[in-house]
Amino acid sequence: MIRPLFLAGLLLACSAAGATTGTAARTPAVSEIRATLATMPRGDAARGKQLNQRLMCASCHGNDGAAPTANWASLAGQRAAYTYKSLIDYQHNGRHENPRATLMRVAVTGMSKQDMADVAVYYASLPPARPAVAALDPAAHARAERLVRRGDPARLITACASCHGATGQGGINETPALAGQTVDSFVRTLHDYRNGLRITDANQGMRQFAQRLSAEEIRELAVYYATLKKP
Amino acid sequence: MGTLMNSPLLALVLMAATLSSAHAAAPGPTGEAMAATCAGCHGTEGRLGTGEFMPLAGMKEAEFIRAMQDFRSGKRLSTLMGHVANGFTDREVRAMAQYFARIQPGAR
Amino acid sequence: MLNRRAFLTAGLKAGAALAFAAALPARAQGPAGHVVVVGGGVGGATAAKYLKLANPRLRVTVIEANRTYIRPYGSSEVLTGHVAMRDLDVSYDVLKSKYGIDFVFDTVVGFDPAKKTVRTAGRQSIGYDKLIVSPGIRLMYDAIPGYSAAAAETRAPSGWIPGTQTALLAKQLKAMRQGGTFVLIAPPKPYRCPPGPYERAALVTEWMRRHNPTGKVLILDPKDEFVTDATMQLGWHRLYGYNIPTDYLKDMPAGVKNSGRPSPIEWVRAKDGGTVEKIDTRTLAVTTLQGVEKADVLNVIPPMQAGKLAFDMGLTDASGWCPVERRTFESSVHKNVFVIGDASIADAMPKSGFSANTQAKVTARAVVDQLAGRAPGEPVWENTCYALAGSDYGLFVADVFRLKDGKIAQISGQRYLPLDAPLAKIRLAAAYQQAWLRTFTEDCFA
Numbered sequence: 001m002i003r004p005l006f007l008a009g010l011l012l013a014c015s016a017a018g019a020t021t022g023t024a025a026r027t028p029a030v031s032e033i034r035a036t037l038a039t040m041p042r043g044d045a046a047r048g049k050q051l052n053q054r055l056m057c058a059s060c061h062g063n064d065g066a067a068p069t070a071n072w073a074s075l076a077g078q079r080a081a082y083t084y085k086s087l088i089d090y091q092h093n094g095r096h097e098n099p100r101a102t103l104m105r106v107a108v109t110g111m112s113k114q115d116m117a118d119v120a121v122y123y124a125s126l127p128p129a130r131p132a133v134a135a136l137d138p139a140a141h142a143r144a145e146r147l148v149r150r151g152d153p154a155r156l157i158t159a160c161a162s163c164h165g166a167t168g169q170g171g172i173n174e175t176p177a178l179a180g181q182t183v184d185s186f187v188r189t190l191h192d193y194r195n196g197l198r199i200t201d202a203n204q205g206m207r208q209f210a211q212r213l214s215a216e217e218i219r220e221l222a223v224y225y226a227t228l229k230k231p
Numbered sequence: 232m233g234t235l236m237n238s239p240l241l242a243l244v245l246m247a248a249t250l251s252s253a254h255a256a257a258p259g260p261t262g263e264a265m266a267a268t269c270a271g272c273h274g275t276e277g278r279l280g281t282g283e284f285m286p287l288a289g290m291k292e293a294e295f296i297r298a299m300q301d302f303r304s305g306k307r308l309s310t311l312m313g314h315v316a317n318g319f320t321d322r323e324v325r326a327m328a329q330y331f332a333r334i335q336p337g338a339r
Numbered sequence: 340m341l342n343r344r345a346f347l348t349a350g351l352k353a354g355a356a357l358a359f360a361a362a363l364p365a366r367a368q369g370p371a372g373h374v375v376v377v378g379g380g381v382g383g384a385t386a387a388k389y390l391k392l393a394n395p396r397l398r399v400t401v402i403e404a405n406r407t408y409i410r411p412y413g414s415s416e417v418l419t420g421h422v423a424m425r426d427l428d429v430s431y432d433v434l435k436s437k438y439g440i441d442f443v444f445d446t447v448v449g450f451d452p453a454k455k456t457v458r459t460a461g462r463q464s465i466g467y468d469k470l471i472v473s474p475g476i477r478l479m480y481d482a483i484p485g486y487s488a489a490a491a492e493t494r495a496p497s498g499w500i501p502g503t504q505t506a507l508l509a510k511q512l513k514a515m516r517q518g519g520t521f522v523l524i525a526p527p528k529p530y531r532c533p534p535g536p537y538e539r540a541a542l543v544t545e546w547m548r549r550h551n552p553t554g555k556v557l558i559l560d561p562k563d564e565f566v567t568d569a570t571m572q573l574g575w576h577r578l579y580g581y582n583i584p585t586d587y588l589k590d591m592p593a594g595v596k597n598s599g600r601p602s603p604i605e606w607v608r609a610k611d612g613g614t615v616e617k618i619d620t621r622t623l624a625v626t627t628l629q630g631v632e633k634a635d636v637l638n639v640i641p642p643m644q645a646g647k648l649a650f651d652m653g654l655t656d657a658s659g660w661c662p663v664e665r666r667t668f669e670s671s672v673h674k675n676v677f678v679i680g681d682a683s684i685a686d687a688m689p690k691s692g693f694s695a696n697t698q699a700k701v702t703a704r705a706v707v708d709q710l711a712g713r714a715p716g717e718p719v720w721e722n723t724c725y726a727l728a729g730s731d732y733g734l735f736v737a738d739v740f741r742l743k744d745g746k747i748a749q750i751s752g753q754r755y756l757p758l759d760a761p762l763a764k765i766r767l768a769a770a771y772q773q774a775w776l777r778t779f780t781e782d783c784f785a
Contacts (some may be wrong), residue, residue, distance in 0.1 A: 053308065054761050056310075056761070056764055058308050059307060059308040063306070068294075068298060068301065068307055069285060069298055070290075071285050099774065100282075102770060102774070106769070106770040107766070109731070110762070188281070260717045260718065260719040261716055261717075264700075264701070264716055264719060267704075268697050268720065268739070270782045271696055271723065271775070272771075272779070273778070274782065275392070282774060282778060283770065284771075284778060310756070310767050311735050311756075311768075313753075314751055314752070315737050315751065317752050318721075318738070318750055318751030323719075
């Protein structure tokens with residue numbers, strides 16, 4: 001069962017080696033993302049749990065989807081559509097924002113759509129992580145909460161919650177959950193958007209907001225979501 | 232320094248420090264010495280910018296210790312960290328953890 | 340005695356309190372001194388940098404023949420075009436500007452251990468308090484009958500020390516006739532980079548699948564085993580249909596079976612007649628105990644000894660390598676002289692860049708301790724060699740080393756990528772290998 005897949009994967013890896021570095025990363029069209037999500041297979045969480053180990057995902061993202069070290073993204077409680085879309089982006093060579101993306105492009109080599117759907121629903125089935133992070137002081141909390149709930153109309157920043165949910169649980173389509181995300185990963189992601197290094201957001205949906213946020217606001221939002229308690 | 236050195240008490244303290252530092256060579260390498268073995272991948276002083284490897288500078292002590300324990304037991308999957316973690320004693324892991332926790336994170 | 344001398348050379352005045360003062364571990368103002376490092380490879384560069392990190396007040400001078408370092412690790416990737424020759428270049432600029440290390444681009448031609456001076460070809464006499472020598476290896480071209488340094492520059496390149504021979508070998512590989520044979524002669528132990536010859540053979544085989552699909556790689560070996568042998572051969576088997584020798588086959592994961600068909604890569608061990616008796620560099624005929632193999636491209640990795648400088652300085656013993664006191668790597672021949680890297684006798688430690696890097700750090704600390712009148716601390720060394728069986732197929736050996744009964748012993752348990760490792764781990768190991776090339780270079784040179 002595993003062996004033929006193994007060899008097929010190997011051959012694929014070899015033939016893809018050239019292509020991986022050849023094609024330029026680009027922003028997928030909204031229609032493309034819709035089509036990707038529409039054809040996402042029905043996931044099997046139990047199989048996803050096995051793949052989390054066999055494909056080495058757990059090494060960085062945790063046995064239970066909670067990143068064992070602050071450096072990596074937690075995936076527990078993540079919306080399946082977001083995880084699935086991200087894996088497709090990696091496999092389509094769209095993610096080059098930092099050297100960690102290299103590891104992910106390698107990790108998704110040979111993953112089938114079914115594999116991706118399985119791990120995606122597995123992570124979605126897990127309760128969000130609770131990073132061990134000290135909460136913001138009241139003033140900073142108020143600033144972050146204002147951005148989350150009201151945004152900043154003067155800078156054309158939409159409230160984070162309008163897409164990512166009132167409790168950071170994620171929204172429609174591929175909009176990710178943010179609650180329980182590690183601070184490092186959140187900050188890095190926003191900076192990668194801000195610096196135009198991460199470009200797989202349709203219509204520059206995240207890039208345009210990230211570019212209007214200060215580094216301090218990004219850090220405060222990261223801590224806000226990392227320590228967000230469910231009502 | 233000269234006047235301080237004249238204090239017999241301080242001389243005693245210093246002698247004790249000398250003895251204990253000579254003695255300290257016995258139980259094992261210092262945290263800094265241990266940490267230097269990580270630098271080939273994890274950066275000098277554990278400081279890395281953005282990279283494939285985990286930057287260790289500024290890592291919380293408890294997080295480092297748990298990571299090493301989990302690598303060692305195999306609870307946490309790894310390519311080769313399990314092998315390396317197996318080569319360190321608990322005392323050494325703690326010494327490294329304390330060393331890295333004190334280092335300012337970020338690229339050198 | 341040694342401690343006391345270190346004091347005096349450091350220019351401190353003797354006094355009753357000084358012994359205590361110097362023993363204070365956290366003293367910000369350690370006694371400065373002059374450490375000269377001969378050889379700017381991995382060992383020398385790392386030593387210079389870590390000396391400065393340990394005590395910025397030290398004067399550190401590196402004497403190195405070449406203004407740019409050409410890194411040997413990862414240099415086989417030039418053969419497959421994955422990197423260009425210029426990608427191997429490493430600058431010394433950061434060591435100069437960021438750490439204030441002095442560089443003298445010259446060759447050491449004289450050494451007076453009594454006066455503690457070295458003399459360069461440019462007629463400089465440089466005094467030192469401590470001398471760290473990192474001379475690398477010497478390739479013994481003449482050890483194989485028919486081979487020579489001249490042949491290595493023309494008909495049968497070695498390229499084990501990267502440079503013009505690496506570029507020449509890449510050119511010869513590209514120009515090889517379709518269906519030709521690339522013969523690699525592997526070295527006897529001990530030698531630099533234990534998995535290296537086999538990684539090179541693998542990368543050439545992978546390259547040929549695309550560019551010379553009927554070509555062959557033949558490894559002729561005076562040994563019966565090599566570091567990472569089982570994992571490397573499993574990689575060859577999976578990627579190129581390599582036929583695994585029967586004695587290795589029994590440890591392979593279930594289902595691994597030889598096809599029996601000819602494979603584009605073949606390893607002839609000593610026990611199968613792989614030991615080379617002579618080569619003819621005109622016809623590229625290689626004579627082994629088993630007969631004559633005709634090469635189209637011949638890559639010879641000859642036997643090795645410590646770098647020539649180690650011999651000139653009288654630091655070697657009958658083995659051709661440099662005996663050292665293991666705790667500090669201080670030469671067993673000359674006091675205040677330390678020999679690190681490939682040239683040193685380091686027991687269980689392989690001759691690798693990673694070994695040289697951790698040896699340099701231990702020795703730098705010991706030198707700083709000695710200059711400050713402290714006893715050197717407990718050493719610990721590490722080695723991690725990543726190797727590729729293909730550009731997406733990584734494997735490794737990883738070890739922690741300690742002092743045990745005056746020798747350096749490998750103390751961690753499992754050393755290799757397990758034979759039943761999942762493909763994801765194998766692919767990640769290859770990705771980490773590429774990442775390591777960068778982080779490692781930074782730790783040594785920046």
